[in-house]
Amino acid sequence: MDYAQALLLHCIERFRGERSANAAFYLLKGKKSAQTIQDASWYSLRNVFSSLPVLSKDDFNRMIEQLLRNRFILLENLNVYVTEAGKDWLNKTFDHQPFPKWFNGWKYSGVDEQFWKRISLLVQTISYWSRYHSDFLPVQRDLTVQFWAKNWLKQIKGSSREKLAYQFYEELRQILSAVESLGVDPNLFLLRLSGYETTGYTPFQIAKSMKMDEDYYTLLFRGIIHYMIDSSWKEKRRYVLLSTIVQRKGDLFYLTKSSLLTYRFIREGKTLDEIVHLRKLKRSTIEDHIVEIAVKVPNFSIDDYVPIELQQKIVIISDRLQTRKLKNIKDSLHEADYFSIRLVLSKIDDIRKRLDMNNELS
Amino acid sequence: MDLSKLLKKYFSYTEFRPGQREVIESVLQGKDTLALLPTGTGKSLCYQLPGYIVKGTVVIVSPLLSLMQDQVEQMKARGEKRVVALNSFLSIEERQYVIKHLDEYKFIYISPEMLQSEHVLQQMERLTISLFVVDEAHCISHWGFDFRPDYLRLGEIRNRFNRPVTLALTATASQEVRKDISRTLYMEDVKEFIFSVDRPNIAIVVEKMQNVRDKGKRLEKLVQFLQGPGIIYFSSKKLADEWAKRLNEITDVPVAAYHAGIGLEERILLQQQFLYGELSIMCATSAFGMGINKENVRYVIHFHTPSDLESYIQEIGRAGRDGNPSIAILFYSVDDWILQRNLIEGELPSKGQIERFTEMMKYSDGKNLDVTRDGFSDSQWRILKKYFEESADEKQFKQKMESFVQFRLEWKHKKLTEIMNWIESDGCRRDRLLRKFSEHKIIKEENCCDFCGINWKNYERKSVGREYWEIEDWEKRLAKLLLIRGNDIEKSPEGNRC
Ligand SMILES: [Zn+2]
Numbered sequence: 001m002d003y004a005q006a007l008l009l010h011c012i013e014r015f016r017g018e019r020s021a022n023a024a025f026y027l028l029k030g031k032k033s034a035q036t037i038q039d040a041s042w043y044s045l046r047n048v049f050s051s052l053p054v055l056s057k058d059d060f061n062r063m064i065e066q067l068l069r070n071r072f073i074l075l076e077n078l079n080v081y082v083t084e085a086g087k088d089w090l091n092k093t094f095d096h097q098p099f100p101k102w103f104n105g106w107k108y109s110g111v112d113e114q115f116w117k118r119i120s121l122l123v124q125t126i127s128y129w130s131r132y133h134s135d136f137l138p139v140q141r142d143l144t145v146q147f148w149a150k151n152w153l154k155q156i157k158g159s160s161r162e163k164l165a166y167q168f169y170e171e172l173r174q175i176l177s178a179v180e181s182l183g184v185d186p187n188l189f190l191l192r193l194s195g196y197e198t199t200g201y202t203p204f205q206i207a208k209s210m211k212m213d214e215d216y217y218t219l220l221f222r223g224i225i226h227y228m229i230d231s232s233w234k235e236k237r238r239y240v241l242l243s244t245i246v247q248r249k250g251d252l253f254y255l256t257k258s259s260l261l262t263y264r265f266i267r268e269g270k271t272l273d274e275i276v277h278l279r280k281l282k283r284s285t286i287e288d289h290i291v292e293i294a295v296k297v298p299n300f301s302i303d304d305y306v307p308i309e310l311q312q313k314i315v316i317i318s319d320r321l322q323t324r325k326l327k328n329i330k331d332s333l334h335e336a337d338y339f340s341i342r343l344v345l346s347k348i349d350d351i352r353k354r355l356d357m358n359n360e361l362s
Numbered sequence: 363m364d365l366s367k368l369l370k371k372y373f374s375y376t377e378f379r380p381g382q383r384e385v386i387e388s389v390l391q392g393k394d395t396l397a398l399l400p401t402g403t404g405k406s407l408c409y410q411l412p413g414y415i416v417k418g419t420v421v422i423v424s425p426l427l428s429l430m431q432d433q434v435e436q437m438k439a440r441g442e443k444r445v446v447a448l449n450s451f452l453s454i455e456e457r458q459y460v461i462k463h464l465d466e467y468k469f470i471y472i473s474p475e476m477l478q479s480e481h482v483l484q485q486m487e488r489l490t491i492s493l494f495v496v497d498e499a500h501c502i503s504h505w506g507f508d509f510r511p512d513y514l515r516l517g518e519i520r521n522r523f524n525r526p527v528t529l530a531l532t533a534t535a536s537q538e539v540r541k542d543i544s545r546t547l548y549m550e551d552v553k554e555f556i557f558s559v560d561r562p563n564i565a566i567v568v569e570k571m572q573n574v575r576d577k578g579k580r581l582e583k584l585v586q587f588l589q590g591p592g593i594i595y596f597s598s599k600k601l602a603d604e605w606a607k608r609l610n611e612i613t614d615v616p617v618a619a620y621h622a623g624i625g626l627e628e629r630i631l632l633q634q635q636f637l638y639g640e641l642s643i644m645c646a647t648s649a650f651g652m653g654i655n656k657e658n659v660r661y662v663i664h665f666h667t668p669s670d671l672e673s674y675i676q677e678i679g680r681a682g683r684d685g686n687p688s689i690a691i692l693f694y695s696v697d698d699w700i701l702q703r704n705l706i707e708g709e710l711p712s713k714g715q716i717e718r719f720t721e722m723m724k725y726s727d728g729k730n731l732d733v734t735r736d737g738f739s740d741s742q743w744r745i746l747k748k749y750f751e752e753s754a755d756e757k758q759f760k761q762k763m764e765s766f767v768q769f770r771l772e773w774k775h776k777k778l779t780e781i782m783n784w785i786e787s788d789g790c791r792r793d794r795l796l797r798k799f800s801e802h803k804i805i806k807e808e809n810c811c812d813f814c815g816i817n818w819k820n821y822e823r824k825s826v827g828r829e830y831w832e833i834e835d836w837e838k839r840l841a842k843l844l845l846i847r848g849n850d851i852e853k854s855p856e857g858n859r860c
Contacts, residue, residue: 127843135439139630141431143456162846169844176836186836195843199635202628205618208610209833 003216004028004055005063006093007048009072009086014043016322017079025060028052030109034292040106041295042324042345050105051219097216100184100223102230112225115246117145118152120193120200122245123168125149127195130165139194152244171242175228188217189224255296262289263297272305287339294346302347306340314344315351368414369407373440379404381557386411389493389529394549396499396530396540398556400679405531406433409495413468418492421523422471425501425510427451428649430471437469444468448476461485474512477519491526496547499530500672503542509770511748517548533679534559534672536799559675559799563682565689565821566791566811577665577693581605584663584691585613589823590642592661595677597701599623599647601665606645616640621647651677657684661821663691667698669706670777671784671798687809689821694785699778706774710767711742719746720756790814 011024019039026036030050040049067073072086082090121140128136138146156164176186188210194200201209207217232239233248255263265275272290276283293300302311314336318329329341344351365383369375381399385408388395399405413420424430427449434447446460446467464470464485476482496502501510520528530543544552571577581594596602599621606619618632618641635641637656644650648668659681668674674692682688711719715738738746749766753759780798787794791811809816 123843130844130846134441137432137435137439137630137634139627141435141451141626141630143452165844165846169840172840172844173837176840180836187833187839190836190839191833193839193843194631194634198839198843199638199640200631201635202618202631204628 002093003097003213003219004052004059005067005072006090006097007051007215008060008063009067009082009090010048010094011043011045012073012080013082013087013090014045015039015080017076017081018324019043020078021064021080025055025057029055030105034295037295038346042348044349046106046349047099047103048105050109051103052215053105053109097213100220102184102227103219103223104226104230105222108222108226108229111229111246112222115225115229117142118148118245119242121145121149122152123172123193124195125153126161126165126168127198129153130161131196132161133196136196139200156241168241171239175231175239175242178231179224179227184220184224186224188220192221255292258285259289259292262286263293266290266293287342291339291342291346294343302343306343310336310340311344311347311351312355314341315348315355318345318348319352365411368411372411372414372442373407379407381555382407385529385555388553388555389527390415392527393553394528394544394547394551396532396543396549396552396554398532398535398540398554398559400533400557400559400561400675405497405533408531409493409529410437410469412493416492418490418526419465419467420469420493420495421486421489421491421526422469422495422497423474423477423516424471424497425474425513426498427473430473432654434471442469445471447471448482449473450475464489474510474516477515478512483519483522487522491523494520494523494526494528496528496530496543499532499543499547500535500539502546503535503539511745514546517546520547534675534799558796558801559679560792560796560801561679561682562807563685563687564678565687565809565816566678566795567689567691567816568785568791568812569691569693570785571693571695573695573697577695580693581663581665582609582612585609585615585643587818587823588689588821589660590615591636591639591644591656591659592642592663593644593646593650593659593677593680594663594665595646595648595650595668597647597666597705602645602647605665609643609645613643615642617643617645619645620650622649648673648677651680654680655683656680658686659683659688660686661689661691663693665693666701667692667694667781667785669702669774669781671781671795672777674781675795675799687820689816692785699782702778703775706771706778709739709741709774710770711738711746711763713764715742716746716760716763716767719750720759723750724756788813 007028008021008024011027012021015023023036023039026033027040027045027049028051030053040046064073067086068075070085070089071083072089073080073082117140121138124136124139128134140146159167176190179186179189188206191201191206192203203218203221204214206212207214210217228242229246232243232245236243262275262279265278270278272283272286276286279286290305294302306314313333314329317333318324318341321328321332323329324345326338326341330336330338365386366377369378381397382404385395385397385399389408389412397405397408399408409420409422422430430447430449431451434445437445444467446469448457448460448470450473452460460467461482462485465488470486472482496513496516502513502516503509520526525548528547528549530547530549532539532543535543540554543549569580571580585592585594594605596605599619602619602621606617609615609617618635620629620632624632632641632644633654636644637654662678662681664674664677668677678690681690718737745766746763749762750759753762784791784794784798790813792807792814809820
């Protein structure tokens with residue numbers, strides 16, 4: 001519970017009273033609503049998105065009460081702020097247990113669960129199968145996962161059981177060695193697996209034996225899964241088997257139908273004005289579409305709509321004022337319109353990165 | 363036809379357990395059969411084996427979803443692929459697929475809820491059902507301790523299936539319950555097999571205490587003293603969690619908590635760990651035990667008095683299936699009365715809940731019945747829904763509901779009084795327990811009960827030292843999982859490296 005509280009506090013701190021505590025709840029749970037996705041982008045909280053997917057409302061309320069009791073947060077006119085004591089505790093917690101660097105709930109939420117269910121059943125099946133045992137109770141009861149595993153094994157034809165087991169072993173050994181060389185204990189993942197004469201351990205048991213907060217353990221575990229998905233996709237030749245466990249899908253966040261149509265026109269090279277004319281919609285509606293696209297489409301460039309220089313000004317002003325309130329930013333930067341500010345906030349992390357890089361180069 | 367040969371071929375057993383052969387023969391002679399077999403005696407074999415002899419499909423109705431799931435997995439592990447469980451665990455797509463391909467399965471496990479669907483019934487009517495099995499048949503009876511309203515329609519459903527040969531199975535049922543079962547299922551000329559519920563190798567001990575604190579102290583002592591593995595039953599998830607934590611701290615044996623609040627994947631691992639002896643003690647709620655075939659459980663402790671003798675017998679029956687000396691210890695304090703009363707009342711819908719349910723139904727137009735069930739337990743919701751669907755209007759529903767609740771409350775209080783009286787009574791506990799099930803103890807055994815006297819030395823722990831797991835090197839563990847020659851990493855073939 002401690003680490004979950006730290007994550008919650010982290011969100012509240014980033015919000016600086018501009019968003020409610022509930023907004024943090026949805027963000028940590030990974031709700032795929034327009035508002036939550038915007039919050040995650042504007043307040044640079046994409047990395048903690050969906051970090052606590054099974055958090056219940058009851059537990060959340062208990063956490064808020066606890067934070068209030070410890071005076072880590074305070075409520076002022078329905079706005080919630082982090083106190084100095086809260087910041088101290090948060091820094092200490094993150095120093096002691098840094099947020100796992102591979103964790104990427106924005107990209108892999110949901111996919112990670114599928115990866116785990118499939119790989120755990122595959123390892124168990126191959127473990128028994130290579131020893132010519134077929135009688136075991138599967139660790140995954142989900143029929144779709146069982147069907148998938150059966151098909152997967154059928155498709156790996158032409159290789160003997162021993163050879164398949166060895167290849168699977170070798171790929172896992174290599175990827176986990178990489179995990180280890182980057183300073184993370186592969187047992188965080190491996191102890192969960194079951195197979196012939198080996199029973200996996202539950203997250204609770206592993207966290208306890210490693211003297212770790214259970215939520216923190218689960219984040220580290222999912223971080224390893226994210227690393228495995230990422231590396232296996234990047235090096236398909238090296239991880240022939242592992243890279244087939246989950247399919248690289250399109251984007252996690254689907255555009256609404258109307259925004260998708262606008263996006264198509266943009267890709268055909270149409271300008272904003274042309275699209276307004278073509279679609280016979282209000283300019284503000286098309287602007288809303290483009291903001292949605294900026295939030296949801298990773299490599300979408302906003303340079304056609306906001307000059308790079310203005311982008312950087314908006315980032316600097318909003319960071320200096322520590323706000324994501326459009327009006328506050330506009331009052332300090334008259335040359336920017338609301339549309340530009342919204343677009344920039346949607347890409348603020350990318351722009352800041354580019355800014356830092358330029359500073360380093362110059 | 364040689365039943366023993368089939369037993370060897372399909373189940374790899376060399377001999378039948380008491381009762382199995384008689385029941386199977388009766389079913390194969392085409393007789394409607396009611397069998398009362400104690401837990402742990404292999405009830406499922408009584409319909410699985412006939413499945414390999416009769417031509418058509420075997421349909422098994424069971425109310426316990428997780429048990430159903432376990433059985434299906436076990437059959438698949440044994441090599442029987444033509445088996446399926448049709449229940450709410452399936453996604454809509456899976457369900458549709460299964461329903462479309464029903465005729466490809468030999469064994470169909472189905473939950474009573476599923477049988478309420480007209481679509482499912484129509485598809486099943488097309489099958490040739492040669493054996494209709496009702497598991498946990500005592501759920502049919504108002505007099506049963508685990509009454510399920512959904513079960514009442516089973517007789518009618520059986521008629522629609524052209525009255526196949528029927529086998530009703532239960533572990534515990536009084537005479538009135540047995541009558542109810544035959545009548546409700548429209549079974550004719552029923553052959554009844556009743557095997558003793560007595561398990562002579564389990565010593566029965568009741569310990570009376572002042573309060574929960576004393577219970578705790580006693581538990582800590584016993585856990586250190588007794589030879590495991592053991593199961594400790596608690597009345598709540600919270601207590602099971604707390605005690606698992608506490609026992610892990612103060613003892614040198616590995617302990618875990620097991621209850622419905624723990625995720626399915628973790629429950630599977632915990633069951634396996636317990637089965638393979640990696641865990642010695644399970645702090646559990648009544649959710650634990652069904653479908654677990656562990657032979658060598660040496661003790662069962664009840665931290666609280668169970669709600670009735672039937673549940674008690676089922677739960678202690680999880681000890682000593684290998685026939686070796688085992689012990690069941692029940693802790694009793696006067697608080698148990700109050701606790702059980704609250705639990706009983708909590709199971710049934712309150713007046714306020716009946717009102718709220720009626721309101722909800724009014725605004726939902728009967729649609730989305732299952733969406734907002736917050737504030738209702740599973741059993742409450744099941745009962746409310748059942749009676750709502752059967753009532754003509756709101757007034758009738760409320761009347762029916764209230765008289766049902768009244769009836770169940772009185773019944774449950776009666777059962778509670780029964781077990782409390784048993785605890786308070788003098789005389790041999792086993793004898794008194796068996797009398798409740800119309801049996802008499804015939805042979806005087808050693809280590810019978812706390813009244814007749816037992817020798818605690820028999821149950822004392824022999825192995826000493828921490829049986830807890832140590833974290834091994836990750837490469838070794840990986841090799842153990844996937845390389846046939848186990849830890850022999852160095853000698854494994856080179857290659858496959860890019
Ligand atoms: Zn006795």
